[in-house]
Amino acid sequence: MHNLIDENVIEQMKDDLDDETCHKLIGLFIEETTSLLADLEKAFEVMDLPTIESVTHILKNSAALYGAVSVAIAAKDINDRLSSPSKMITREDSQLLALINKTLKVYNSKYNKAL
Amino acid sequence: MSKTLQKTLVYIVEDSLSSGALYSSQLEKAGYETRNFVDGYSALAAIKERMPSVIIQDVCLPDISGLNVLQFVNRQDSPARVIIITSNSSIETAVDAMRLGGFDFIEKPFSRERMITSVRDAVKQLHLEEVESKKVTVETSTTPELSFIGESLAMKTVFRLLDSALRSKASVFVTGESGTGKEVCAQYLHSFSARKNAPLIAINCAAIPRDLFESEFFGHMKGSFSGAVSDRKGAVEAANGGTLFLDEICEMDLNLQAKLLRFLQTGTFSRVGSTDVIQSDVRVVCATNRNPAAEVGEGRFREDLYYRLNVIPIQLPPLRDRGKDILLLANAILTDKNEANDKEFVQFSSDVQSMFMQYDWPGNIRELQNIIENMVVIHSGTDITSDMLPETFGKKSLSAIKPASITTDSHINVSSKEANIKDIIPMWLIEKNVIEQAINICDGNIPLAAAHLGVSASTIYRKIKSWQGEAI
Numbered sequence: 001m002h003n004l005i006d007e008n009v010i011e012q013m014k015d016d017l018d019d020e021t022c023h024k025l026i027g028l029f030i031e032e033t034t035s036l037l038a039d040l041e042k043a044f045e046v047m048d049l050p051t052i053e054s055v056t057h058i059l060k061n062s063a064a065l066y067g068a069v070s071v072a073i074a075a076k077d078i079n080d081r082l083s084s085p086s087k088m089i090t091r092e093d094s095q096l097l098a099l100i101n102k103t104l105k106v107y108n109s110k111y112n113k114a115l
Numbered sequence: 116m117s118k119t120l121q122k123t124l125v126y127i128v129e130d131s132l133s134s135g136a137l138y139s140s141q142l143e144k145a146g147y148e149t150r151n152f153v154d155g156y157s158a159l160a161a162i163k164e165r166m167p168s169v170i171i172q173d174v175c176l177p178d179i180s181g182l183n184v185l186q187f188v189n190r191q192d193s194p195a196r197v198i199i200i201t202s203n204s205s206i207e208t209a210v211d212a213m214r215l216g217g218f219d220f221i222e223k224p225f226s227r228e229r230m231i232t233s234v235r236d237a238v239k240q241l242h243l244e245e246v247e248s249k250k251v252t253v254e255t256s257t258t259p260e261l262s263f264i265g266e267s268l269a270m271k272t273v274f275r276l277l278d279s280a281l282r283s284k285a286s287v288f289v290t291g292e293s294g295t296g297k298e299v300c301a302q303y304l305h306s307f308s309a310r311k312n313a314p315l316i317a318i319n320c321a322a323i324p325r326d327l328f329e330s331e332f333f334g335h336m337k338g339s340f341s342g343a344v345s346d347r348k349g350a351v352e353a354a355n356g357g358t359l360f361l362d363e364i365c366e367m368d369l370n371l372q373a374k375l376l377r378f379l380q381t382g383t384f385s386r387v388g389s390t391d392v393i394q395s396d397v398r399v400v401c402a403t404n405r406n407p408a409a410e411v412g413e414g415r416f417r418e419d420l421y422y423r424l425n426v427i428p429i430q431l432p433p434l435r436d437r438g439k440d441i442l443l444l445a446n447a448i449l450t451d452k453n454e455a456n457d458k459e460f461v462q463f464s465s466d467v468q469s470m471f472m473q474y475d476w477p478g479n480i481r482e483l484q485n486i487i488e489n490m491v492v493i494h495s496g497t498d499i500t501s502d503m504l505p506e507t508f509g510k511k512s513l514s515a516i517k518p519a520s521i522t523t524d525s526h527i528n529v530s531s532k533e534a535n536i537k538d539i540i541p542m543w544l545i546e547k548n549v550i551e552q553a554i555n556i557c558d559g560n561i562p563l564a565a566a567h568l569g570v571s572a573s574t575i576y577r578k579i580k581s582w583q584g585e586a587i
Contacts, residue, residue: 013137016141016144016227017140017141017144021140021144024136025133025136025137025140028132028133028136029133031133032131032132032133033133054177057175057202058130058131058134060202061131061134061202061223061224062131062133062134064223064224065133065134065137065224066133066137072224079202
């Protein structure tokens with residue numbers, strides 16, 4: 001199991017940008033990921049593969065940019081399979097939902113108040 | 116931060132709001148003005164309203180493809196430089212995007228440094244072109260097409276690719292048989308790009324000893340190895356701002372391929388014997404007469420490097436497949452050689468034209484040049500006639516031009532069932548016999564023999580020197 005958050009990414013962001021901007025950006029990431037999670041939950045219920053593919057396509061990059069390493073890796077894994085001709089997906093892939101939930105809780109408690 | 120940077124407008128078209136906002140913040144911190152779009156149509160509307168200097172363009176968008184946005188931009192006057200951003204799964208799409216005139220492409224996720232370097236390079240190129248376009252109106256009416264001659268469909272495709280590559284920083288991979296003009300492509304791409312005032316550095320990867328390659332490429336520090344008597348810039352550093360031409364790239368050692376890939380990914384390198392990281396902005400043009408995809412299949416060329424270099428692939432057709440281009444080229448070469456040799460040839464006779472059209476041209480344009488030069492140097496008159504052609508011309512197979520002494524002395528009889536492996540004559544020995552016979556016929560006059568053989572005299576001298584090392 002990988003760490004949920006790569007703290008170095010957040011620290012680098014703080015070095016590159018000011019605290020206020022970082023706070024705003026992470027807030028945006030939490031907001032967007034929460035919305036994507038809702039889309040993904042619905043998609044997994046009916047195994048709507050195009051939606052799962054497009055959401056994981058966004059998540060694999062945005063999660064990596066904001067240091068959510070475990071989500072980024074899991075999303076990439078699913079997206080790679082769905083982009084291939086076989087379009088392979090399993091029920092176990094829905095564990096991504098719990099992982100996103102858990103990651104969002106950490107972001108909310110750690111960064112959504114103050115940097 | 117300078118005023119120029121503060122005024123430079125960058126559009127970011129990225130379907131993830133949080134990712135686009137992060138890019139935007141990083142660019143604004145670096146002094147750029149930015150606007151974010153999460154879909155293609157809103158980006159198109161903004162572009163119509165005001166063209167930015169640079170667009171960071173995602174390929175996968177929720178409404179239209181990022182490639183449609185790129186095509187739209189490149190149809191406008193004073194188009195922005197478009198940097199394509201893409202995830203691993205869409206590299207092939209990104210390659211297509213570069214063919215459509217994208218400036219650069221970056222795989223997601225990418226570092227802040229990588230993005231800012233690319234934007235800075237794009238702005239620099241844009242400014243250089245603005246300055247150059249003001250000069251061009253008074254200087255010259257020369258068009259890029261004048262560097263190449265050809266009306267065949269195959270060459271029109273090449274011209275189109277070259278022209279779209281001119282405005283981009285993307286790597287170009289030129290393939291084609293020997294003598295088809297691969298180096299001319301590199302010169303063209305450099306001379307007509309905004310990089311023309313910086314150096315064009317050419318490296319023949321087959322000609323540099325393996326041990327010296329890294330040093331030649333990246334430079335070295337004094338004392339880093341025996342013979343490193345002073346600090347020295349490598350080709351990558353010397354080509355900063357310009358073009359790096361890597362000829363015979365498939366001959367590059369696998370270890371160095373890894374280092375080249377790293378340089379292409381980061382834009383940075385270190386000299387041999389130093390840990391200091393140096394940045395160099397180069398446009399890479401590489402060439403080979405092999406099939407690079409087959410080299411990848413055989414494990415001799417790294418697949419990741421191949422994809423990185425093969426952004427704009429240009430396949431130069433062999434001369435035999437260029438139809439009437441052969442005569443167009445022949446006439447242009449004749450004019451050129453006339454001037455160089457103070458001769459007055461006007462045309463090729465119809466039988467020579469017919470022979471030119473039917474010949475296979477295994478040595479391609481280089482062979483055509485040599486044959487015409489040979490005839491112009493040796494003969495005089497107004498018409499090039501078939502009796503002026505070198506004796507070896509038109510003989511398609513090697514066996515047909517073998518001197519009698521070889522066929523009688525060598526015991527080779529292809530139809531004989533007695534022929535076996537030990538009867539095969541090494542190619543260099545056959546070549547040696549042919550050259551020596553030509554020299555004898557020309558009473559020892561090597562330049563004359565060379566002219567009849569359709570090669571330069573220096574080639575003959577080099578061959579003679581190399582035979583001295585062979586055990587005969």
